[in-house]
Amino acid sequence: xxxxxxxxxxxxxxxxxxxxxxxxxxxxxxxxxxxxxxxxxxxxxxxxxxxxxxxxxxxxxxxxxxxxxxxxxxxxxxxxxxxxxxxxxxxxxxxxxxxxxxxxxxxxxxxxxxxxxxxxxxxxxxxxxxxxxxxxxxxxxxxxxxxxxxxxxxxxxxxxxxxxxxxxxxxxxxxxxxxxxxxxxxxxxxxxxxxxxxxxxxxxxxxxxxxxxxxxxxxxxxxxxxxxxxxxxxxxxxxxxxxxx
Numbered sequence: 745x746x747x748x749x750x751x752x753x754x755x756x757x758x759x760x761x762x763x764x765x766x767x768x769x770x771x772x773x774x775x776x777x778x779x780x781x782x783x784x785x786x787x788x789x790x791x792x793x794x795x796x797x798x799x800x801x802x803x804x805x806x807x808x809x810x811x812x813x814x815x816x817x818x819x820x821x822x823x824x825x826x827x828x829x830x831x832x833x834x835x836x837x838x839x840x841x842x843x844x845x846x847x848x849x850x851x852x853x854x855x856x857x858x859x860x861x862x863x864x865x866x867x868x869x870x871x872x873x874x875x876x877x878x879x880x881x882x883x884x885x886x887x888x889x890x891x892x893x894x895x896x897x898x899x900x901x902x903x904x905x906x907x908x909x910x911x912x913x914x915x916x917x918x919x920x921x922x923x924x925x926x927x928x929x930x931x932x933x934x935x936x937x938x939x940x941x942x943x944x945x946x947x948x949x950x951x952x953x954x955x956x957x958x959x960x961x962x963x964x965x966x967x968x969x970x971x972x973x974x975x976x977x978x979x980x981x982x983x984x985x986x987x988x989x
Contacts, residue, residue, distance in 0.1 A: 813922025
C-alpha cells in the first residue's frame, strides 16, 4: 500500500531542508519504496526550490501564490498513493508522528493529528494568543459545521485515495478555511474520520500575524458556512464586488 505525502511550501528555504531529510530517512527505512513525497511550491520568492532539488522528492513549482490549500489541492490531483496526506514544511510534526497516522488509520476513511486531546505530546508551545484563537475557532467549527473534531487545523492529515479523489474537484477554499471545507465535504459524504493525539512542537519562524490572521480565519469560516447554505448567493455577490480572497 503506497503512501503519498504532500508538503505545501511558501518561502521555506530555512526549514524545509531539515524536514525533507528527516522524512526521507524515516520513510525510506519504514516503507522502502512504498511512499512518495510531493512538494508543492506555492509562489516562493526565496530559494526553496533550490533546497527541494537537493532531495529525492517530486515537486511542482507554482509561480504565483495560490494559498496553502490551493497548493495541497494541486498535490492531491497529482499523487496516486493508496493513502494520501499532507504535512507542513516546518517539521512541527516529526516523521514518526506522521507515520503514526499511517499506522493507525486502519479501516477508517481518514485520520487527523490532534494537539488538543489527551495523549498529545507538545514540545515548545504556541504563543498564548494563538492558542486562545485556535480554541475559539474550533468551537465555531463545531457549532457551524457539526464537525466533532478537536483540532481541525493541525497540519497533518491522512486519507484513503478514493476519499480524496471524490472531493478534490469540489474544494474551492485555498486559505484559512481549507481544512474545514475538506473535512466538511468528507462528512457530507459519510466518511469516517478519526482523530489521534500527536507529537508536535512550535517550530518558530512563523510568518503569521495573529492580529491579521485571526479576523481572516473567522471571516473565512463564515463565508464557507454561507456557501453551504441557501444564502450562498451572498457569497457570489461579495466575490463579484470585492473578489474572492
